[in-house]
Amino acid sequence: MVIVTCLGNSQKIAKGIARRLKAKYMKTLVSTFPDGDRYMKFSKKVKGQKIIIVQSFQPNPQQSLLNVVFAATGAKQQGARSVVVCVPYLAYMRQDKAFNPGEVISSRVMAKLLNNSVDRLVTIDPHLHRYRSMKEIFKIKAANLCANSLIGAYVKKHVKNAVVIGPDWESYQWAEEVASIAGVECTVFEKTRYSSKKVSEKMLKQVDMKGKNVVIVDDIISTGHTIAEASKKAKSLGAKSVMAIGVHGLFVLDAIKLMKKAGVSKVVSTNTISHKTNGIDVTGMLSDWLRKN
Ligand code: R5P
Numbered sequence: 371m372v373i374v375t376c377l378g379n380s381q382k383i384a385k386g387i388a389r390r391l392k393a394k395y396m397k398t399l400v401s402t403f404p405d406g407d408r409y410m411k412f413s414k415k416v417k418g419q420k421i422i423i424v425q426s427f428q429p430n431p432q433q434s435l436l437n438v439v440f441a442a443t444g445a446k447q448q449g450a451r452s453v454v455v456c457v458p459y460l461a462y463m464r465q466d467k468a469f470n471p472g473e474v475i476s477s478r479v480m481a482k483l484l485n486n487s488v489d490r491l492v493t494i495d496p497h498l499h500r501y502r503s504m505k506e507i508f509k510i511k512a513a514n515l516c517a518n519s520l521i522g523a524y525v526k527k528h529v530k531n532a533v534v535i536g537p538d539w540e541s542y543q544w545a546e547e548v549a550s551i552a553g554v555e556c557t558v559f560e561k562t563r564y565s566s567k568k569v570s571e572k573m574l575k576q577v578d579m580k581g582k583n584v585v586i587v588d589d590i591i592s593t594g595h596t597i598a599e600a601s602k603k604a605k606s607l608g609a610k611s612v613m614a615i616g617v618h619g620l621f622v623l624d625a626i627k628l629m630k631k632a633g634v635s636k637v638v639s640t641n642t643i644s645h646k647t648n649g650i651d652v653t654g655m656l657s658d659w660l661r662k663n
Pocket residue numbers: 538540541566569588589590591592593594595596597
């Protein structure tokens with residue numbers, strides 16, 4: 371039997387996966403003792419079962435990661451046959467090197483904790499920048515699915531007369547495919563980041579934006595500065611409107627306000643992180659992978 375559970379985040383996706391897989395959905399109680407120690411209790415017998423834990427690592431990345439380690443290790447100790455973790459948004463991937471002496475490479479720490487507690491992992495568009503593949507940090511089978519087909523279909527259906535922009539070189543891999551699925555032109559901006567809150571943009575491949583509905587596509591929207599600067603640039607090049615699509619909408623601080631102020635009229639995200647901007651559902655994509663693995 372297959373049992374699907376979640377640990378606070380991604381409950382809607384977890385229930386959707388259970389329905390599509392015709393699996394049982396199990397509530398897991400996650401709480402703390404008065405001294406702060408973690409308490410966790412499964413509501414079903416997990417012995418002999420395949421357990422799928424669905425847990426986005428936002429919000430609360432620290433707690434989410436540790437909850438997965440606790441649940442997976444606990445399930446194994448109670449005799450679960452296998453434990454698969456489905457992490458729609460995998461945090462920590464951006465610290466993929468020590469940028470300054472003494473920095474801990476948190477992506478490696480996160481991967482080590484998961485390598486030691488789960489059998490398989492699936493995620494969507496992890497921030498693979500300096501790592502070329504998940505194999506560089508994961509010993510377990512770690513699959514990375516891509517939301518481009520869903521985003522491309524969204525653009526095709528909802529945006530007329532569109533041009534797709536990748537706000538930096540890394541995002542070109544998403545932007546180019548999204549544009550080709552939507553059947554529209556694409557360009558990339560060159561981003562210079564001066565600090566976490568200061569970014570500038572310059573267009574590399576020349577594309578006419580006059581009168582176009584520009585769609586900026588990025589894997590992560592965090593503080594919104596990257597999108598805001600790309601939007602200002604697109605507007606200065608004559609864009610009629612600007613929409614931002616992020617696979618993972620973290621939206622920290624005043625990200626939404628900042629992007630709106632910079633001319634972004636609509637922000638859309640996938641539901642890898644639950645947010646009111648969620649307009650693209652990844653449940654089907656994750657279910658298809660989980661059915662086969
Ligand atoms: C960076 O490499 C990512 O692809 C995103 O462009 C970045 O994380 C966005 O961050 P922010 O919204 O804070 O500018």
